[in-house]
Amino acid sequence: MATTEILTAERILEVTEEVLRRHGPAKATVVDVARALGVSHGSVYRHFRTKAALREAVTKRWLDRTSAVLDDIVAQDRDPEARLRDWLAALFTAKRRKAGDDPELFATYMVLTGESGEAVGEHIDALTGQLTAIVRSGVDSGAFAAADPAVTARALFQATDRFHDPCHAREWEQPGIEGEFEAVVDLVVRGLRA
Amino acid sequence: MATTEILTAERILEVTEEVLRRHGPAKATVVDVARALGVSHGSVYRHFRTKAALREAVTKRWLDRTSAVLDDIVAQDRDPEARLRDWLAALFTAKRRKAGDDPELFATYMVLTGESGEAVGEHIDALTGQLTAIVRSGVDSGAFAAADPAVTARALFQATDRFHDPCHAREWEQPGIEGEFEAVVDLVVRGLRA
């Protein structure tokens, strides 16, 4: 609000997220963002080269908040199978909540997925990295069998695609989805045991 | 070509499939189909109540051809694990080939998936039915462990979603996809063993 405040990238991201939340990815313009900030749109371009870069930066911030929550589960000192199950359930819950609570931001995320933006790739790499850490700790403790933890982690991630990939978002509200999730998790966890 | 030929539903389906293949789902009209048949479009409506019904019937025919091929694998007299692996690989290959060779018909199929048309649901039910048969024979022979073969079959189907769900079609041509497929199949097959 204070007109004397310095225009920072962070402030632009905050306001852009709010504008996207209100207008959605199809209607939110750089001019809208500038207006909400009380500056000219040229100033926004001083901090972000293109509209796509701005959209990607907002999405990155948004995705990073999920990664941070999941990272807490990875860091816990519990048996790997419990952590794996918790992690997968937390990912499903987080994605489902985002799709339901922030439909406009979620739509932005889906646009970005379609554009195969870098932020989405990095997010997936971060998540499979977390899974790799859990798998590796299970292999170390003798609970899991996996020749290559990174490959197995990717397989786990892909086998549960239906419960975190945005292209399946519509199915997340259908009845019975919880049971289907449990069945898939049981199957892959069994496949992971030593 | 013979103008004396009787107009049957089957003949309409053949021609519609050809028209869809040429024009794609967005541009193919009922009038186009009628023109290709050499009749008025009113005659087409005599056999199919709506354009959506026609589109669905064509897709059903197209999907049934895949189901038939897979059914041969189910009926084989080999060990269940080999049949399961073959079946999953055949499904992936068939879907990938359809997406590559018949992009317009595949697009029609995706439109239908979005509309959640009945034909797609039936196709999925048919496929999980086939999987259930394989799982059940594995349970009978003592090779597999599954409390409820139908639930497990559905989990197998969903865990391999990435390799047969049309919303992932774009990823099917990327390098490394074969390895990812193998990793997921290995994981779920291990999870199924007694």
Added chain:
DNA sequence: CAGCTGACAGATATTGAAATCTGTCAGCTG
């Protein structure tokens, strides 16, 4: 002079009028 503005060119989106399509049905035809 660092940071911002606002006019501008080209690209993209919106709009509304015209064209086409879907689905119906009274009547034609063999």
Added chain:
DNA sequence: CAGCTGACAGATTTCAATATCTGTCAGCTG
């Protein structure tokens, strides 16, 4: 009279004119 036709109303799509947006940059301002 069973099966087909083609005119029709309402819905949808196309298209071109118009408006808006993106990204740049010369110059203003504090």
